[in-house]
Amino acid sequence: MKSKLFIFVFLYLLKDVKSESVEVFAEVGSRAVLPCRSTPQTVSPAITWSNSKGSIWRMLGSGVRFWSSSWASRVRCPHTHFHLGDYSLEILGVRQEDGGSYFCLLELGQRRTLQVTEVTLRVVKVSISPAVPVIGQSVSIRCDVSGGEGPSEGEGPRGPTVRWMLNGRPYGSRRIRGVQNNELKVTASEKVTGNWTCLLNDGNADGRASGRLGVEGIIRPPGDGARVFAAVGVAVSLPCVFAEGLAPSDAFWERLPTESASERAAVKLPRAFSPPPSSVSSRDKSAALREVEFEDAGRYRCSASVQGQKTQRSLELVTVKVDVEVLSEDAVKLTCRLSDPSAVREYEWINATFDLDGMESTGSGQKGQSVNVSRTSGGRWTCRFYGKQGLLGNVTHDIYSMEGHRGATPAxxxxxxxxxxxxxxxxxxxxxxxxxxxxxxxxxxxxxxxxxxxxxxxxxxxxxxxxxxxxxxxxxxxx
The missing domain is CATH 1.20.5 (Single alpha-helices involved in coiled-coils or other helix-helix interfaces)
Known part of the structure; x- marks a missing residue:
């Protein structure tokens, strides 16, 4: 404060000196640029950057430069911009304690002061407490701003407006005035996990900072609505794995009703459903279906109690089979059928044949959900289906077993x-x-x-x- 007062008294005495005040927001860990611009000079002026604790960076008119030992590795003033009259200071890896007032002093010769610029650096950080909550626990989310006294830390109409965003989308419809009143209280769940961003604006400058909220509980599947693809007739695992160190109790599985059915209607688990065995680790509550049927498709939910909080995760089982349609005595049509094809973007058929020695020969792939096959060609036909992220799954059909296929015996x-x-x-x-x-x-x-x-x-x-x-x-x- 004494240094700041001294500079303003000095400016009052030198009325011809140009002065200005600027405010800058910077997120913790980012790069902050403290602006200091003047009219380009034919002769490079002497530049001094300082704060209330003393000098940070200095360059004499001869070009000799000095750094403060505590700032040497984190500050720089690019000389490539000097001919444009830009003498801005860059701070790398901003820390919360870097917040405060900085001064840029430009001098020509020993007695002529060109300009003094005051830059107020506001360091922004999103704080989440507790850092990794358990599902159902209360969570506090704050946008902390440090940087000394000034309008940004005032209360009422003098403070900046604060808006919150969750995963790139606005959270809530109101703007909060003043950084002292921006705390959010949420309940830990999958709906509030992800990147929280606070946006600041004080009319002259904008700032932003982000923090990630992760919730402890079930780690696999990673979120509600995950899809598990299974071919009819094979076994499949329904994952339900809790985070390391958790000991869930009272775990159970249930099958959820369809959207058209009543939410209160009880839906029985499939006959082939197998609950998690007692031999698995205490945090693994995965179940299984010993032999999948096409009608087993639907939503399933795993629930357990963790630290007195009920934790649950739902997933969707998508069943897959090959439908056979007889076209003639020598040709059939194979169709890849999914109980929910909404995630599929592409189908591909691969034909594999085997010689007398058991050697496999794979033919070229054919695109499309259906494929016409000659009964004399034989071999094994595999339908692969792809989504946005790549291969989702596959289902195979042996052409020799076509006569025994349910509902597909040729006339x-x-x-x-x-x-x-x-x-x-x-x-x-x-x-x-x-x-x-x-x-x-x-x-x-x-x-x-x-x-x-x-x-x-x-x-x-x-x-x-x-x-x-x-x-x-x-x-x-x-x-």
Missing amino acids: PVSRRMSHNAVLLLVGLFVVALVLLLVLIQMYRNQLRSKKAFRFLALETVLHAGSVERELKERSPVPK
Whole structure:
């Protein structure tokens, strides 16, 4: 303050000296430029930068330069701008204690003072307390401004206006007047995580600073609404992993109703759902589906209690399968079907064939959600689907197993199978009829043999008579 008072008394005595006052905002850790501009001179003036603690940077008219030992590594005054009359000072890696008043003194010769510029540096920092809260905990967010006395730290209408932004979007609709009243109180949740930015304006200068709010709790999946893609018939894991050092209790999984259903309607978990085993670590509460069905698609939520606060995270399971449509006896149409295709931007089909030695040969990819395939081509067809960030997942279909595919049996094959079944039934009927006749004949012979043993004498007489008649019929008649 004594140095500042001395300079203003000096300016009052030297009425021809030009003076000005400037205010600058700078974020902690950034580069601050303290302006000092004058009319370009044919001869370079002597430049002195100082603050209330003493000299910071100085250059004589001869070009000799001096640095304060405490500022040597953090300040510079680029000489490339001197011919333009720009003698601004740059401070690298601004610290909170750098806030305050700085003075730029320009002199020609030993007794002529050209200009004195006062620069008030306001250092801005976003403070978040606690730094990493648990979900559900109260959080305080402040925009701290340091830099000595002045309008920026005044109260009421003299202070600057403060606006808050969250992840690049305005938070709230009102502007706060004065840095003493800019504190925000929020409840830690996924909705308030990200970059908080305070914007300052005092009519002459603008400033901004940012701070990141992270919330402890479930770290995987990283946020609500994450998608997990799974092919029908395979197993899939539903992640629910808490941050290191946390010991969640009373963890449970639930299946959320669809948007069209009532929020109160209970939705049962799939039959193949498997809760987290007790053998996993205390912070891993991931569940699994042993065998995914297409109808298992939907939203699932993992919940647990952490430090007395309920923590939960929801995800969406997207199921994938290949639909088969018969075009003719020799061609079928394969379609990659997702329960929710909103995130998909591109489909690609890859055909892989195998020789007798088991060697795989991969053909070129075909774009599109559907592909027409010749039944004679065979092999394995893989549908890959891509989103904004790259590959999302894939599903495969073996062309040889097409006949066994649910709801996709080709019509000509069905008719051929029906015809063969009829022939088989007719053949079985004929065989059964022949066997029946044989059994009847065997039964008759058995009865005949029983009767012959019962009336042996009668059978002998009848047989003799028969033989005699046969001989008479064969012998010639005498003339």
